[in-house]
Amino acid sequence: MKPWVTWADVLTALRVPLAVAFPFVHHPGAQLAVVAAVAATDFFDGMLARRFGSSRAGAVLDPVADKLFMATAFLTVARSGRLHPIEIVGVLTRDIVAALAFLGAWIGRRPATLPARAGGKAVTVCQLLTLVAFIADSPLVRPLAWATAAIGLYAIWDYGRAATRAGRSVIPEATAAREEGETP
16 A cells, blocks of 8 residues: 655655745746755655655645646736746646646546656747746747747647557556656
8 A cells, every 4th residue: 555645756846846946036046946845846856756656645746746836936927927827828728638637537537647758848948948948038938939839739649549548548657656756
């Protein structure tokens, strides 16, 4: 039986206060530090979960913490006006669909897990790169946002296809992400 909480969960939980703090951090160096801390906790919580086992709490906490941070960070980006609202939605599309799928499966009492897939990992990396480009005031922020949106659409399709093959409801990365070390 899986434990309720592990050390990986402690690392995961650190993303929640980082998500809350991000909108109030205005210095670019401090913003980059927050993004780096989020990326590090995501990487290391996955490593710990793979090495020592995951928990039931972590299966829910990990995707919630990931989506909370990305939503908060990109709402902060949206306030700046540097990306169009459609670009923000595009960057977050995979997360929005994953949250809706999880909610639908939970309401329908049809929980399912799918292993993290390359497309999901690529979306997470591109989301973080888009944040870094925004913070660095890079001209690449818009192209990265569009690339993230495109990869997100691919990831949604790929998870849907995998779920169909498995004959389950789609819950992209919801519970298996931690074992694979990915931010859904």
